[in-house]
Structures are given as structure tokens and as C-alpha cells.
Amino acid sequence: MSFKVELDMNIKIILTFLIAVTMSGCASLGSYNAATGRQELIFISTPQEVAMGQTVHKQITATEKLSKDSELIARVNRIGKKVASASDRQDYQYHFYVIEKNEINAYTVPGGGIYIYTGLLNELKSDDEIAAVLGHEIGHCAARHTVKKFQAALGYDFLSEIVLSKVDQQMQQLAAMGSGAVMTLVTSAYSRSDEYQADQLGLKYMRRAGYDLNGMVKSFEVLAKEGGGGSTPLILRTHPYIADRIKAVKEEIAKSHN
């Protein structure tokens, strides 16, 4: 998308938002993000984000198979909930899903849904390593990276419906996109700065929840090793810059020991 088109779209969105604010008498433009410590212009409210997550979940489970391994599901939920309880963002519930597929993959969707594949879980040895992968995803949720990614990709019509709170139309539109398009959006890459921030938040939540921070380095080394074999694991498509991130995380851990 060209800069001009993007600029025009932002102006249109802001105008629509201002009209909606005037009509509804609601005065808050932007909201404080506890994870990033910044004011941010996110148009999608938490209830709208949760509704989006439910629609996206239907599309994911239309193509991917949820695991029936109750022991593994319980383990992922135990670790995930422990780390999530340390998250800066507590205005929705986190949900953890295990997908039965031999793929090195994990991602998050709007509304706090976090998906991890058995192919990745088979490579992660300790609870600390699983906590690191889930903590990183929780970091993306807490900093609203996922909803920001969706907001940027969905376009003007969708956002104007969001702003005007036409929830049913939004969800119909999202459902009409089909699982392929939604999966492409779910598995599109985050920016480098969002990746670093999710790592930092993940480490913070791991520390608060009592996990060994070195689990993050180990989990990244698993991904880097898998990435060395020719085919790139899907998780690296969503979460790139792994070599730089290993270095940054090691520095962050060293700092926390001082």
C-alpha cells in the first residue's frame, strides 16, 4: 500500500471515529496500554476483539485439528494460565489450544487465543521452554500487537463498521474472508520492534510466574536449529529475526542478574 493511500485511509478512519465519538458522546480517543506504557490509537474495543477471536477460532479449527491428548492439553493450560496471570493485560481471558500437527508453529489471534502445535511441543523439553513460547505470545496479546496487525490489514470499510459498532456486520465480513485469508493474516509477520517487545514482555511474565528465563534462549535455539535444515519453520514466518532475538534475550537475562 502506498504512503498516500495509507494516509488517506488514516484520515478517513479518524474522521469516521470523530463522528462516532460525537454521536455517542464518548470522549476517549486512544487508550493507555499498560504493557507498552504508551497511549495508542486502537479502534477495536476489547469486546469487539473477543468477538473477532471467536470468528477467527472457527476458521482455524475448520482447517486445523485440535489435539485430544488430555495430558498435553492440561500441561499447556497449566503453564499458559500461570504465565498469563502475570500479564499486564487482564481485560479478557487467555485461551490455550493445542493443534495436532507435526509443524513447528505457534501464534496468537485477537481476543487472547493462543495456539501451539504438537510438532513444536515435541521439541520443547521443559516447562520453562513452553512458558517462554507462550509468554512471548502473551506478550503480543498484552501489547495489543495482534489486534494492531488485524486493524492495519482489514481496511477502511471494516474499521468504519468497528468504529460505528456494527458488530454483526464486522463478524460476517471476517467470516466471509474464509479460513485461507484469515490464516494468512494470523500467520503474517510482526515488525522487528514488536518481536523484541514480545520477548521482553514474555521474560517479564516468566519471571513473575517463577520460570527460568533461560528457557527462552533454549526455545529459540530449538527454532534456530529447525530453521537450519532448509525448510523454515512456520513460527519463524510469524516471528522472524531469531538470531538477533537470541542475542537480545541473552543481554536482557544478563541485565536481570545484575
Ligand SMILES: [Zn+2]
Ligand atoms: Zn512474535
